[in-house]
Amino acid sequence: MKKCKGWLYLPVEIKVREMDAKLLLAYYAAKEGYQVIIGEHRIVELASTVYPRGIFFSKGYPRGFRKRILTNAKNNGHTVVELDEEGLLINDTTRYLHDRMMMDMFDLVTQEYCWGSFQREVITGAFPDKEHKCYIVGNPRFDLLTSKYKNIYKEDVEHIKNNYGEFVLINTRFSTYNSLSGMKKDNIDSMYFKKLYNDFVELTKAMCQKFPDTHFVIRPHPGEDPESYHNEFSSNNNVHVIHEGNIIKWLMAAKVVIHNGCTSSIEAFLLGKTIISYIPATSNDHDVILPNQLGIEATNIKEVNTFLHSILNNNNFASSNYIEKMDQNKKILLDYYELTDKKFSYESIFLLLNSIQLPAVPNHFSPSQKTLYVKENKKVKHFFPSLSKEEIQNFFRKIDEVEGNSSSTSIKMIGIDLFEIKEDRFV
Structure with missing residues (x-):
């Protein structure tokens, strides 16, 4: 020995x-x-x-x-x-x-x-x-995002797809406002995230109406109170608030990912997923620029619905402009993280x-x-x-x-x- x-x-x-x-x-x-x-x-x-x-x-x-x-x-x-x-x-x-x-x-x-x-x-x-x-x-x-390890999540991905079919994954990061200890009072730091929280709630409800046969999975940030989302969408049968398991299997199973400033968008990008960065407001103090750059940027509900309609109908923006932007994003990402197989x-x-x-x-x-x-x-x-x-x-x-x-x-x-x-x- x-x-x-x-x-x-x-x-x-x-x-x-x-x-x-x-x-x-x-x-x-x-x-x-x-x-x-x-x-x-x-x-x-x-x-x-x-x-x-x-x-x-x-x-x-x-x-x-x-x-x-x-x-x-x-x-x-x-x-x-x-x-x-x-x-x-x-x-x-x-x-x-x-x-x-x-x-x-x-x-x-x-x-x-x-x-x-x-x-x-x-x-x-x-x-x-x-x-x-x-x-x-x-x-x-990020090792787990490489082709070597993709089969680790194969069973889980198949299980998720069997349960939710072709679904949209919505990742949030609003714990500054929607905290585990309860909604924060209006202050300088929480006001911006309060607006983003409400904008994402409004967006999700609008998408539910526009795409009633599509499932939407909300994955709150670990520091957020998931109950607030359960309460907001208690009457929407095609919205599911889920916070279990590694994000990778959910990203792999999703048809498209919607977010604002989430690290998970980088993981989604490296997995080759289509990403919509919903940016209804901006803040020099609180915006996280890189994750939003990695997606198709939308500033209002109409734009999101237009993009989503195209994606759900299997038009993944495979235009020369989109492909060129994705290639540029890969180069930008290399400064932050160099991922290889x-x-x-x-x-x-x-x-x-x-x-x-x-x-x-x-x-x-x-x-x-x-x-x-x-x-x-x-x-x-x-x-x-x-x-x-x-x-x-x-x-x-x-x-x-x-x-x-x-x-x-x-x-x-x-x-x-x-x-x-x-x-x-x-x-």
């Missing part, structure tokens, strides 16, 4: 957004010889205080959270690497640096992983002496992880499970409902099929929503 390389801690905050990518990392980490701890963020943090020293994989956080989590990880003897989930789209570079990339925290990070050259230039432009810590690796979330983010990450010198793995280790308990939190439950051994096994089975492997991976539940993963051939 081979010697285990060390421990790797993979905390997950928002399950529908992060889990599949973290499971992809966990799968290959076990193959590389790491013992992986994965699960809901709070309990992975807790496990990192009682399990052996290793690598803590930070997902990026705003100021106070980042300071607490990185400081605790270092104090517990871990090496910290970081891939900021919010690093792809940086609309306000000053705010990004102030909120998520404070100078004093860089001393705690051994390797800072960047989605692409734009994010790296923002960071190194502000902190040139930290350039040696910043590496462009992409993100495993030959180079994978997880491979770049493991090249870097393997360069880190880790403490020797203890031969025997079995902490008391009584220490691995966190109080249930309603808000956390919304972001991370649960995780089961069966879910992990099912995902790994699909990766085995992609790789042509017969897995010998051990998956052990060590707490609520917390698992230890390793390969049997490593000790």
Whole structure:
């Protein structure tokens, strides 16, 4: 048997957004010889205080959270690497640096992983002496968009299509107004998103009337209150408010995607989906430019309905102007993220992880499970409902099929929503 390389801690905050990518990392980490701890963020943090020293994989956080989590990880003897989930789209570079990339925290990070050259230039432009810590690796979330892994979601996509037929996916991002804690009062920040929220509600109702035989699936941002949409469309039988599973399978199954400033439009673009960017209003402070550029831009309901009619009738705007615009968008996107079918983010990450010198793995280790308990939190439950051994096994089975492997991976539940993963051939 081979010697285990060390421990790797993979905390997950928002399950529908992060889990599949973290499971992809966990799968290959076990193959590389790491013992992986994965699960809901709070309990992975807790496990990192009682399990052996290793690598803590930070997902990026705003100021106070980042300071607490990185400081605790270092104090517990871990090496910290970081891939900021919010690093792809940086609309306000000053705010990004102030909120998520404070100078004093860089001393705690051994390797800072960047989605692409734009994010790296923002960071190194502000902190040139930290350039040696910043590496462009992409993100495993986007590995799952490549042709190699498309069959992972095949069964789910067929199931969705059987349930909803040819449907329109509407992605929203209005949590600044439509918050989990309730509708925000009118203030400078929420007023713009209140207008967008109401405009999207009005648009969806108009599309329901115009296309009564078409299903519309609304997928709220994880930070939004889905009940508000349920209430708005309770009388519309062809509108479905759904917030479950990775966005990729929903994008793959959709006929067309409608959004405003959503990161998911980049994923849709990379999957070759037709996108409508609905822009009924603009704001220099709050607009996210890149995602809107990747779609057919519409400023009113009539334009959306015209575009949608054409798309639903299988005229996907295959004109020379549209094709030219899509080619230009690919070039623009390269600054933010370079996606290929030959180079994978997880491979770049493991090249870097393997360069880190880790403490020797203890031969025997079995902490008391009584220490691995966190109080249930309603808000956390919304972001991370649960995780089961069966879910992990099912995902790994699909990766085995992609790789042509017969897995010998051990998956052990060590707490609520917390698992230890390793390969049997490593000790």
